[in-house]
Amino acid sequence: MSSFGRVSFSLRHNLLYALLLCCCCIAVTAYEENDKFCIRTQPMLLADIEKHINPLEGDPNCRVLATTLTVKEKESFTEIMCKDHGTSYKDSYYFFKLRNGELRGRGTHKEICNGITNPLLAWVPYHMVLENFAQELNPKEHLSYIGKATDVEREKTELCHFSHTDLVTNITSDLFACIVMIFEDNFYGQDANINVLVEIEPLMYELRNITYLPWANVSTSYKTLLDRTTLNNPNSEPKQIYGSVKYGFIEKVHVNVSSIYNQNLDHLPLLFEHAGAVLELNDLGIGGVDVQTKAYFGRFMDARTSVKVEVIGQWAEHRQQFNADVYDYYGYGIKRLRNEIHRGEVTFTRIESTEPVFETPDSTHLTSSSLHLLGGQKFERLEMAENVTISPEWDTDAYYNAHPYPGFYPWFVGGSIVVAVVLLAVVFSMVRIWSKKEEKRLYKLAASSA
Known part of the structure; x- marks a missing residue:
């Protein structure tokens, strides 16, 4: 796992958090970095190669080790491949495309020279390519792959190309040849520390x-x-x-x-x-x-x-x-x-x-x-x-x-209503009786006057 923010999710006591976590984890297909595939940005020195230092030392888990090109190597590649072997030439020279240590396909030097892509280029030791990717290739193809050969005795490194057949049939070191790109009048064997050009695709x-x-x-x-x-x-x-x-x-x-x-x-x-x-x-x-x-x-x-x-x-x-x-x-x-x-x-x-x-x-x-x-x-x-x-x-x-009032409250209200009704009836009766008496008195007064 990389250092770039692998966010660790943990369940909360609240069920909601767990539900949200599940939503965040649906259909996860993100890449995990292959610990068998390593990338380094510092090339090995000639002195290290002369001492036969194992490139896997310090990280023994690396099955495939890719070393990115230096600035000078990029300039040399452009000078040789794009000018001397440019896009106007019939021949195409290939390199492998790797993503997370897996073979993804191949590209040609013309793609780079035409500016179609600006890939991250690196070198992989020939024996690692032979062990991990040769079995995936079609032996009937006739291609040439870009490599570099380092001669420790001459203290010289040159771009070269080797045959697809040599790779897939595992040609022995005595018969293997990586032909120099510039004049093609010289070649190197496997004992000359051959590296294969690859493009590393982003994860x-x-x-x-x-x-x-x-x-x-x-x-x-x-x-x-x-x-x-x-x-x-x-x-x-x-x-x-x-x-x-x-x-x-x-x-x-x-x-x-x-x-x-x-x-x-x-x-x-x-x-x-x-x-x-x-x-x-x-x-x-x-x-x-x-x-x-x-x-x-x-x-x-x-x-x-x-x-x-x-x-x-x-x-x-x-x-x-x-x-x-x-x-x-x-x-x-x-x-x-x-x-x-x-x-x-x-x-x-x-x-x-x-x-x-x-x-x-x-x-x-x-x-x-x-x-x-x-x-x-x-x-x-x-x-x-x-x-x-x-x-x-x-x-x-x-x-x-x-929070209702205590239980006596309804009875109190009901009793109050009954008392009010009784009082109202009494008052009404008294008013009627007084009205009748008043009518009789007025009638007598009228009769006496007549």
Whole structure:
């Protein structure tokens, strides 16, 4: 595994984290660096070759060892292969293409000279090519491969080419010949330290120097329980009490791979620079990073009281566009700038905000508290509890519904209504009796007057 940010995922106590982790690990096809294939950037000196130093010393696990070309070797290659054996010539000289130590195909010197590609070229000892790749080749082909021969006695290194047949039939050192490129009037045997030219193809693309564009689209999702705690006010007077809880989650990163690969890139896994680390994404562009943080909260509390608190978090998705530099990553920490991309798309899924839920109400400071009643239900995904509503204010009706008055209250109300009805009937009867008496008195007065 490389040093470039192999993010280690660990399950959290909360089931949500485990579910999100599973989402991040779907269809992972990212490459793991082959520990049998090694790349080094420092060539062996003639003095080391003369002493017959084993190139595998110091790393005995390397089955295939590739050494990148020096600046002078690149200049010599361009001078000889592109001028003396340029694209106008009929003959083509081949080199092998390796990715992660596996044979991927072959290319010709004309591809390099025409500027079609700018490959990372390296040398692999002839015997390693013979042992690991010769059996994959068709023995009926008639090709010539580019190599270099180093003569220790003459202290000279020259580009040469050898036959495909010599490689696949394992020609002995006495009959093997690597013919010098320049004049082709000299040749070297296997005892002259023959190396074969190869191209190392990148394992991944690394997106670095990321700059986010102003456009962003944010949408919120369900809420989840982060932690539980208790606030205590041991003082003899009411005061504001503050607390905090630590919580962790996996921030999911989802890069829209179609916005990356449509810019003349092969479909390789991606390394994404984010939050001070380099994340390895799978072939769907999904990865994640562990986040550890704190949530702070507080409320005004009566003297010598305590309240239980559940801290819940709101998940949010941030969709953004970005520009970045694309680097080819070859393994063993070797990378090279390829080009720039514009308006790539990425989505971050993270806990964006938190809020406390106080389980015990404060009778004297209801309006100053942020209380939520869920009728004893747990804080789970809201879509699984559709009848649950969360309000940032104190719900008085809900509280009195959940805490009714003692049992005598209905009887008291009913009795009061009965007494009121009786009193009303008595008053109505008295008014009728008085009205009849008044009518009789008026009638007598009228009769006497007549």
